[in-house]
Amino acid sequence: MSNPSLDVAGIQVSADHYINGQRVASSETFPLHSPIDQRLLGHVSEGLAEHVEQAIVAAQKAFPAWAALGAAGRKPYLDRFADEIGKRADELCQLESNDAGVLLSRMRNGVVPRAMLNIRWFAEHALELQNRTLETDQASHLVRHDPAGVVAIITPWNAPLMLSTWKLGPALASGNTCVLKPPEWAPLTCSLLADAAHAAGLPPGVFNVVQGSGANTGAKLVSDPRLARISFTGSVPTAKWIAQAAGANLVPCSLELGGKSPFVVLEDADIDSAAATGALMYRNAGQVCLAGTRFLVHQRIADRYVEALRAYVEKLNIGDPRDEATEVGPLIHPRQVERVAEYVDRAVAQGARLLWGGARHGFGAQYYQPTMLTDLRQSDEIVQNEVFGPVLTLQTFESDEQAVEMANGTDYGLGGVCYGEQTHAIAVAEQIRTGFIWVNSFGIRDLAAPFGGIKRSGIGREGGAWSFEFFCDVKDVVVPKKPFKASFSHR
Template identity: 75%
Template sequence: MSTEPLRIGDHLVSPDHYIDGARVPGQRSFELFSPIDQRVLGHVAEGDEEHVEAAIQAAQRAFASWSALTAAQRLPCLERFADEIGRRAQALCAVESTDAGVLLSRMQHGVVPRAMLNIRWFARHALELQDRPIDTEQARHIVRHDPAGVTVIITPWNAPLMLSTWKLGPALAAGNTCVLKPPEWAPLTCSLLADAADAAGLPPGVFNVVQGTGATTGARLVADPRVARVSFTGSVPTARRIAQAAGANLVPCSLELGGKSPFIVLEDADLDAAAATATLMYRNAGQVCLAGTRLLVHEQVADEFVARMRPLVDQLVIGDPREEATEVGPIIHPRQVERVQGFVDRAVAGGAKLLWGGGRHAFGALYFSPTLVTNLQQDDEIVQNEVFGPVLTLQTFGHDDEAVALANGTDYGLGGVCYGETAHATAVAERVRTGFIWVNSFGIRDLAAPFGGIKRSGIGREGGEWSFEFFCDVKDIVLPKKPFRASFAHR
């Protein structure tokens, strides 16, 4: 079935899949709308069994030649890929802002430059993964990072461009070929990413995009025995289904999942700085997995902290994310708005107190007011489970041990924030069980550093050599230093 290109402002986006270097239409399609105003944007091709089969076959064929290249030989092509992303910056910004409701200013100043860096940095870092010798008394070991094979990448709707390139960068640089399944609620920048790859001259089949739902298209991809790796960012329930399907074929999975991160404010914290950073947790309408959504504040400074945070929240500009002044945009989908509202309503019904917010904002149907809930128990649903909206909780503590107990008292362990005198905050941070934690800061990321969570927040680490450890098969070639004579004694 032929589908018409989608027009987003001055930009046209193909609604078709990208398989083996060509656009491929689908027999079925699904409707796409903008969370900004719920305006229908058009229809996007939905992948079926035939598309999944074609994409995996294309990736298999391309793997033989792509994996045979050295990192230095792949580098120019991936550098061009990063350049082509930059050439499409205006389109990528406009499209993702409209498609996913992301702030246009954030796309311009943060996401697109980061997407380019994701491809370029990993392509260059792969050069450092040459054969590494390890010398022992008995032998010289040559450690290689070999390409693993066909890689399936599944990304979420809150940051489709950034997270797609975050995974594609190391996967392609390692010599793998990829099939990307974009989020069905916000697939359009992944389609533009295919245009960039095509213009950069990535060989056919090295990078494929198959659109569709997780329950059908995604499920077929992750269950295919020809797949060598699965990299997923999203929810815990979906991750369980992916792990079960991939596990049947013993396929390694990298799972970056939800967060319920603590934001600890110690009694010796700079309250102005802490309050300003806490207000940032409402960005992207709270649809950020690593946000510190549980405010844990020392009882001696809790009232003052709230008093300093409230005017900052009141000043937040809620509105159309395409406007320069906007600081909080819409929630992605009506189902997600209902989910967020349900968490708040149940908390209030159970005795929680609203300090501000609590419901939909007057700007539009998918806009939710920044909300702070207090008078909570540690086992309350809203404390324990990820809301994924502009909703924070507030609990107080009397000493460091209590702060640590509250921080560690959920099934999640992605990130965290700790404000206080540097040595004091660092000592507390060391006791918080998360994959990472920021001291007197938030959001500082370096591609060389590990990223990922513990407990229900995921399996594995992304970034730097950790990405290559996942996307590669690590092999040890052993060269004995003395003549070897076979003997049962060597067993």
């Protein structure tokens, strides 16, 4: 018997799992509250061992036929999947805004179009994997990208729709079948995503959704030896635990983790442009892994830069994310609010100085003021650890060498930003150890480009050919150009 559908802003969304093309209820549920005003959205089915088992078995059974279709045969299904996402654009926007506190304007203008593109782009580019040949003097090497099997996808609560489709696109286009575990704190858009897949006619078992907590549902999923791949985006502690479970079964993992990215402002930077971009670091209430949260500013321009940045920050509209004018919304969960507040309080107690913010915001219980801290040491906790809230730090430097040393002075290496005269900024950016870095810009992405971090920010790359390399078993079929004669000579 199914659990009742949830009614969120007049949108009906299933509270149950989606397994083998059908909705499957659980005898256990967990409550779901909106970060906007803490109202109860409803109760969602909790994934038990039986549901993980059902999903994996369904994916296993569906795999041979889905893989046999080839990229050209899978493309019409995935194009229809993208179309069905588009048909549900308004519902997806409203759901994720209510469920995760994401700005409605950001959902409409960026996330939903990107979700459609994630599916459609990878379906198109999977066609390019066919018939690749490397020619040598001795042989023709026919390089195949074969689907790996059953893939587990685990996504975080700060961007559930975008990151789920970012992984599903290449996984499904490659010919794998998938089990998606959405975030416990924001599962609803993934549930509606299953409806879109069903309406698109994806065969039963190709795409499955099992909801639940990481400690319960996630643990059962990632420890299963029948998985061929695990793709995870989330925190470093959870990634270590997933890697241990996967390692026991030698299951390859792609791990996109946290960031503590530098935002470097060189002496020859356009101060106003760098300040306008700097204010963007507060978007999604700072719950963005790739944001530049450590501002490193040349000491000669630091005072002017702080005032320019302050002017932009003071103009930010903080409030209900469903309001099109809002630019900073709530934090996802009461626990996240406490975590952010405790980081700031400890930093101030240890000698940091507040330039602005530093307290909860009066709009609601899960809102925190955009905050900037300075007078910090490189070893300070708030400089070294990811806060994942609207909290930034500011330090100054005297030379490029010192800026690079400070930029590289954490255990993270996801992204970065560097503002300055272009040639100068490029030269500095090239020395900063990250998976990517934006020069005089922020947030420019292309699905063909690699995305991922180094050090504690992750393992592997997503995007373009890098996604296919992960989700495929790459095989070399070697065909000699001359008749082959066996020999016992040493190779």
